[in-house]
Amino acid sequence: MELWYTEKQTENFGITAKITKSYVHEQTEFQQLDMIETEEFGTMLVLDGMVMTTVKDEFVYHEMVAHPVLFTHPNPENVLVVGGGDGGVIREVMKHPKVKKAVLVDIDGKVIEYSKKYLPTIAGELDNPRVEVLVNDGFMHIHDHKNTYDVIMVDSTEPVGPAANLFTRGFYQGIYEALKEDGIFVAQTDNPWFKADLIQSVNRDVKEVFPIVRVYGANIPTYPSGLWTFTMGSKKHDPLQVDESAIPELDTKYYSPRLHKAAFILPKFVEDLVK
Amino acid sequence: MELWYTEKQTENFGITAKITKSYVHEQTEFQQLDMIETEEFGTMLVLDGMVMTTVKDEFVYHEMVAHPVLFTHPNPENVLVVGGGDGGVIREVMKHPKVKKAVLVDIDGKVIEYSKKYLPTIAGELDNPRVEVLVNDGFMHIHDHKNTYDVIMVDSTEPVGPAANLFTRGFYQGIYEALKEDGIFVAQTDNPWFKADLIQSVNRDVKEVFPIVRVYGANIPTYPSGLWTFTMGSKKHDPLQVDESAIPELDTKYYSPRLHKAAFILPKFVEDLVK
Numbered sequence: 199m200e201l202w203y204t205e206k207q208t209e210n211f212g213i214t215a216k217i218t219k220s221y222v223h224e225q226t227e228f229q230q231l232d233m234i235e236t237e238e239f240g241t242m243l244v245l246d247g248m249v250m251t252t253v254k255d256e257f258v259y260h261e262m263v264a265h266p267v268l269f270t271h272p273n274p275e276n277v278l279v280v281g282g283g284d285g286g287v288i289r290e291v292m293k294h295p296k297v298k299k300a301v302l303v304d305i306d307g308k309v310i311e312y313s314k315k316y317l318p319t320i321a322g323e324l325d326n327p328r329v330e331v332l333v334n335d336g337f338m339h340i341h342d343h344k345n346t347y348d349v350i351m352v353d354s355t356e357p358v359g360p361a362a363n364l365f366t367r368g369f370y371q372g373i374y375e376a377l378k379e380d381g382i383f384v385a386q387t388d389n390p391w392f393k394a395d396l397i398q399s400v401n402r403d404v405k406e407v408f409p410i411v412r413v414y415g416a417n418i419p420t421y422p423s424g425l426w427t428f429t430m431g432s433k434k435h436d437p438l439q440v441d442e443s444a445i446p447e448l449d450t451k452y453y454s455p456r457l458h459k460a461a462f463i464l465p466k467f468v469e470d471l472v473k
Numbered sequence: 474m475e476l477w478y479t480e481k482q483t484e485n486f487g488i489t490a491k492i493t494k495s496y497v498h499e500q501t502e503f504q505q506l507d508m509i510e511t512e513e514f515g516t517m518l519v520l521d522g523m524v525m526t527t528v529k530d531e532f533v534y535h536e537m538v539a540h541p542v543l544f545t546h547p548n549p550e551n552v553l554v555v556g557g558g559d560g561g562v563i564r565e566v567m568k569h570p571k572v573k574k575a576v577l578v579d580i581d582g583k584v585i586e587y588s589k590k591y592l593p594t595i596a597g598e599l600d601n602p603r604v605e606v607l608v609n610d611g612f613m614h615i616h617d618h619k620n621t622y623d624v625i626m627v628d629s630t631e632p633v634g635p636a637a638n639l640f641t642r643g644f645y646q647g648i649y650e651a652l653k654e655d656g657i658f659v660a661q662t663d664n665p666w667f668k669a670d671l672i673q674s675v676n677r678d679v680k681e682v683f684p685i686v687r688v689y690g691a692n693i694p695t696y697p698s699g700l701w702t703f704t705m706g707s708k709k710h711d712p713l714q715v716d717e718s719a720i721p722e723l724d725t726k727y728y729s730p731r732l733h734k735a736a737f738i739l740p741k742f743v744e745d746l747v748k
Binding site: 204208209211212213214215216236237238239251255258389391415416418419422423424425450451452453457458460461463464465466467469 | 515
């Protein structure tokens with residue numbers, strides 16, 4: 199018997215992956231959590247029926263959340279990751295020696311627990327002494343920490359379920375206030391093929407709060423359409439003004455200093471969405 | 474009853490699309506040809522069980538085959554398209570007034586016939602008076618036309634079936650000879666996630682024949698991994714030396730003058746494949 203995991207990424211389109219094992223199939227306090235072993239992409243974390251990360255392609259998402267913003271801020275000492283309980287973004291953040299402390303706030307402790315167990319290559323740095331892991335509501339954490347962070351990264355699920363309030367103008371306003379005077383934030387903002395409306399509304403909302411707003415993209419095979427977008431809101435520093443020749447070559451597989459600005463040059467139809 | 478088209482893009486991974494109709498299901502002289510109506514991507518042409526083009530996302534592939542090379546050559550008067558019987562590349566080529574004549578050579582007349590019937594928004598320019606359509610073997614056509622073309626575009630299927638000899642060093646040598654002294658060619662060269670070996674071997678072969686070899690990428694949701702590569706071989710003109718500010722803004726949805734050079738800046742793991 200062959201087992202295949204099929205995810206309907208839209209009502210009418212999806213991906214299907216052959217699996218060899220199901221490690222976890224559990225309704226947590228917040229969402230349905232599945233950890234499965236796929237032939238093509240290795241171990242895969244699925245939340246509410248949507249691929250969150252896989253061992254084979256996780257590097258794209260995690261590198262592209264962390265490095266563009268950390269190489270835009272000149273001195274990112276205090277970093278907050280909202281969501282991201284699998285630890286992948288934290289692992290990339292830890293590659294930056296300038297970061298003195300990174301706080302991870304995920305609402306669902308089960309994501310952290312199972313990622314440590316089944317995704318050790320992703321979650322390994324959650325135990326780094328520079329990291330503080332909190333199981334808490336990111337929205338509330340933001341609200342309670344004014345003028346605290348240099349960089350905030352929103353590594354959330356889709357705007358359904360526990361992450362719904364992470365895609366609101368009120369959340370972006372809270373992020374603005376939680377950032378220091380030259381702070382920057384970045385959020386994953388889905389794909390332009392099936393979720394053009396979301397990208398547009400986030401862009402509109404972030405522009406009402408931040409003076410500098412930039413959108414960039416990256417190719418993630420297991421995410422809908424294969425093209426993922428990220429929206430950056432900044433008080434002062436512009437990612438497009440960074441001197442690429444001054445960016446050090448990190449141990450990465452997707453991000454490079456050469457890609458730093460190129461990632462912001464979007465296909466025309468995406469450019470048009472965020473004009 | 475719901476009907477879904479499922480394509481195994483690898484042994485262990487695939488895409489699945491809800492369909493409402495099957496227009497054509499035919500074994501031609503060269504390949505299995507299917508024309509189906511999908512809910513998400515509109516009409517879809519499938520050859521030997523692989524998506525070739527869809528009404529919704531075809532613009533990416535067709536624009537990205539045609540415009541980077543045509544805006545690299547200063548005077549692309551004579552153009553050859555090998556394969557591409559759906560007419561999408563020809564439609565983009567016709568947006569360039571400098572092109573006096575474009576020859577399309579597809580081995581399978583059925584692709585042309587059914588594309589004209591079921592994909593009129595893609596195939597419409599096949600009747601342009603500047604276009605000559607030949608049903609013939611592209612490999613032989615290349616062999617018989619020395620020193621003839623300014624630009625050659627290889628819009629082939631995968632290197633199985635009728636297109637197998639379009640991925641050989643001998644074919645690239647033939648293309649070199651069919652090009653004029655400052656000619657350029659471009660070929661689709663699959664995706665870096667599942668076909669890294671192919672990209673590497675093509676790159677090696679093309680480098681043995683052409684002094685300037687460049688690889689670029691584009692996001693195509695219905696193609697494996699969502700990231701497609703294209704390899705350009707050039708005798709004289711370098712796509713990275715083009716003055717982007719001199720490129721006119723065409724009626725496109727993916728390609729833009731801003732993207733011309735950015736498309737060549739690849740993710741690090743792809744860069745490493747073609748070093």
